[in-house]
Amino acid sequence: MNILLGIHFILLIIISLRVLARHDFTSSARLAWLVILFILPYVGVVVYWMFGEIHLGRDFERKNREIINKLHAHNPEVLSSQSVLKAAIKPEYQAAFAYAANVTGFHTTLGNRAELMADAAETRARLIADFDAATDHIHVLYYIWLNDGMGKATAQALIRAAKRGVTCRAMVDGLGSRKMVNSKLWQEMKNAGVQVSVALPISNLIKVLLFSRIDLRNHRKITVIDGKIGYSGSRNCADPEFSPKPKYAPWVDIMLRVQGPVVAQNQMLFASDWLTEHPNTPLESFYYDTTPQPDGFAAQVFADGPIQKRGTSPQFLGALISQAQRTLIISTPYFVPDYSLVSILCATAYRGVEVTLIFPKNNDSFVVAATSRSYYWELLEAGVKIYEYKPGLLHAKTLTIDGEISLIGSTNLDLRSFDLNYENNVIMSDKALTANIMARQYQYITDSVEVKREQVEQWSLPYRIWNNIVSTMGPVL
Template sequence: MTVILMLHTLLVITFTIRILLRDDLSPPVRLAWFIVLNVLPYFGSVIYFLFGETDLGNRADKRHREIFAEIRAKASWFMGEAANTEKLIEPVYRPAFRYAGSINGFHPSAGNTAELMSDGDETLSRMVADIDAAKDHVHVLYYIWIDDNTGHAIAEALIRAARRGVTCRAMADGLGSRAMINSALWQRMKEAGVHLAVALSLKHPIRTILTSRLDLRNHRKITVIDSRITYCGSRNSADPEFLVKAKYAPWVDIMLRFTGPVVVQNQLLFASDWMQATNQSLDCIVLSSQPVEGGFPAKVMGVGPTERHGATPQLFANLIACAQSELTLSTPYFVPDATVLEALCAAAHRGVAVSLIFPKVNDSWIVAAASRSYYHRLLDAGCIIHEFKGGLLHAKTLTIDGKISLIGSSNLDLRSFDLNYENNILLQDEATTLAITERQQSYINRSEVVDLPTVLAWHYHQRIWHNVIATIGPVL
C-alpha cells in the first residue's frame, strides 16, 4: 500500500511540475490536466505522455525554419508585400490582414478571382477537368483521401496526367489517409509516375509516440494546377457520403476555385509540406504568378504545430473585432478558447449581428457536448445560434460585413488551434463574400434556431455533462 501511495504521489508531482513549467499552456488547460492527474493519476499520466505535448520535436522545428527561410530567400516576391495591406485593404479590416501576414509571411496581392462550386459533384468534375487540362504540374494534398468515387476519380486523373508527362505530386496525411496509402490505387499512382509523399508518416509509430504524438496531423486540403488554379475549402478527397462515417452523412462542404497570385501562395504552402516530407528543396517546384485584371486582394494563411502558438484563435479574434455590422460563421467543431469566445460575445454586445451555424448532430460526442456548454454565454450576449439538420455541416466559413471572407480547413476547436496543419484563404471582395453569404443562408434555411429559453430548459444533468466535458476538453 505504501509503495502504491508513493508511486501515486511521484506520478502526480512529476507531471504537475512538467505542466507548471510549460509557459505555452493557458490556466484552463493546466486546470484540466490537474483534474485528470489527480482523479486518475495512472491513466492521466499515460494520456499526458501520449497526448500532452504539442511538439513535433526539435528536428521538425529546425527543418520548418529552414524551409521558410529558403522560401523567403527564393520566392519572397510571390508572398506579397506587407505594404499591400495598406494599399489594398479597407482601413477597418487592416489590423486583421496585418496579423494574418505576421503568421508565416504571406501578404495580400491583388488580381484574384474566385468561383464558388455549387456542390460536391461540380467540385469533382471541375477538379478532374482542370487536372486533365494540366500542361506542367499538378500538386495535391489531402488530410483524408478515400478510394471512393471522388478519391478514385482524382487518383485516375493524376495517373492520366503523369502518363502524358505532367509532373504530379500527391501527398496524404499518414493517419487520415492510411487506408489509401496502403492501397493498390496508391501503388498504381506510383507506377504511373506520380510522385508520392506521406505527411506526418506513421511508419514508425513507436518513435512517434516517444518523440511527439500520434494525433498531430496535416489537416490541409490543397489542389494546385499549373500555378494557375487552386481549390480551397473544407472538402477532403472523399464523397459527401463519407464512407468512414456514413451514419452522419451527407458531409456538407464548401469549395472555391481561385485564380490569380493567391494560387502561387497556396503552391508555396504545399511546397513547405512537400519539402518537410521529402527533404527536397524549393527548386523542384515551378512557381509563377498570373494576376487577373480587376481581381480582388487575397492571401493564404497556413498554421500548424511548428508555427507560432495561438495564431489561429488570435487571427479569428482580430477578424471578429473588425466586424462593423454583421458576422456569420459556420464550423462543424466549435470548442473555442477564451480568446475567440470573448471576441464573439464582445462583437454581439457592441451591436454586430453575430450568426453561428453548427451541426445539430456531430460525429464527435466530445465536441457536441463541449460546444453546447458555450451556448448560454453566446445567447446572453446576443448571438444567434443555428443547428443544421441536413447532415454533418463540415463547411468552415467566416464572412464579415458583406466584404471579408475566410475559407479553408480551420475549425474553431483546440485541434485546429494547436495540433493540426491548416490552410485558409483570407480575401476582400463583395461578390465572393455575397456568394459565400448566400451559401451560409442556405445552411440557416436548413437549420433550427436554438434560443435562450431552450437552453435554460435543458435538464440539469445535460448542463452538468456539457460543462464537465468542456472543463476537461483540452485533455480529450
C-alpha cells in the first residue's frame, strides 16, 4: 500500500508540474486540472492521462501536415489568392476572412451559389437525386451515420452509383459512427464497390488510450458530388428523429446545397482526411472544379482540427463577432465557450450591436446546459438577448452579421469544437443568402422562449451554485 501511495504521489507531482509548465493552457484550464488532480486521488491522474493532453501522436501530426502541404502544392488554384479578399469583401468584414485564410490556406473565392434547404425532407430528396445523377465521383464524410431512413437511403444511393461505375468514397468517424462501421449495411456498401474508411479508428482501444485521446474526433460533415455540388451545414447522416436520443427529437439542422469554387475547397479538405488513412491514393484521383458560377458570391472554407495551433476557432470567431456593426445572431446547441468569447459577446452588445443567442431549451447534455446557463446573467446584463428553442434539439450552427455575412457548418461554440474536433465551415458574403439564413434564425426565435434577466435573478441558490460548479470544469470538458 505504501509503495502504491508513493507511486501515486510521484505521478501526481510530475503531472502537476506538467500542467503548470504547459504554454498552451489558460489559467482557468490549469486551475481546473489541478483541482481534479488533488480532489480525486488516483482517479485524477488517470483522467489526465486519458484526457489532459491534446495530441494524436507526433507521427500522425507530421504525416497529416505533409499531406496538407502536398495537396496545397499540387492544386494551388483551389486555395485561391490573397488578392481576391480586398476586391470581394467590404473592408469592415475582411478581418475574419483574412484570419481564416492565414490558418487554413483557403483564401476567399468568387462565383459561389447556395440554396438553403427548407427542411430535412428536402435535404434528403435533393441529396439522393444528386447522388443518382452523379457521373464521376461522390465523396462523403460524416461524424454520425445511423442505420435509419436517411442512413439507408444514402447508403443505397452510393451502392447504385458504385454499380454504374461512379467512384464512391465514404468516410465516417470511428467513435460517432461505430455502430455503422460494424453493420451489415456498411459491408453491403463495401461489397458493392464503395470505398469505405474510418477516420480516427478506435479498433485498437488500448493503443488509443495509451498514445492518443479517444475523444479527439472528426466532427466534419462533407458531401461532394462530381466536384461541382456540395452540401454544407450541421446535419449528420441521420433522421431528425435521431434514434440514439429520441427524447430530445427532432434534431433541427440547417443545410446548404452549394456550387462554385468553395466546393473544391471542401473537396481538398475531404482529400486530406482520406489520404491520412489511405496515403497511397494518388493525388490525381481528386478532381477540383474551380469554375465560378454566374452571379455568384464570395465564400471560403474555414476548417479546424487538433493538429492546428490552439485557439484557432475562438480567435476566428472573435474576429468575426467583433466585426458586427448592427446585428449578430448565433444559434448553437452547445455553448461552452472560453471566457474570451463571452467577453467579446458582451463587448459587442455594450457597443450597441443587437446580439441574439439561440440555444436548445432541453439539451441532450445536462453538463452543457448547466455550463451555458452559468453565463446567462453576465450576457443578459450586457444586453444580449437569449432564446431557448422549445420544439426539439436545435442542432443548427449558424452565425449572421448585419445581414451581410453568414457562417454555417459543424463548429459548436464549445471547447470540444475549439480544441478537440476536426471541423468544417463555410463563411459567405452575400446579402440574399444571409437574409434567407436570418429568416430561418427568426423562425427559431419564434419557436423559442426568451430568457429574461429577472428570471435568472430568481433562480434558486442551489441551482446557481450547480451551474457555476459545472462551468468551473468547463476548461476540461
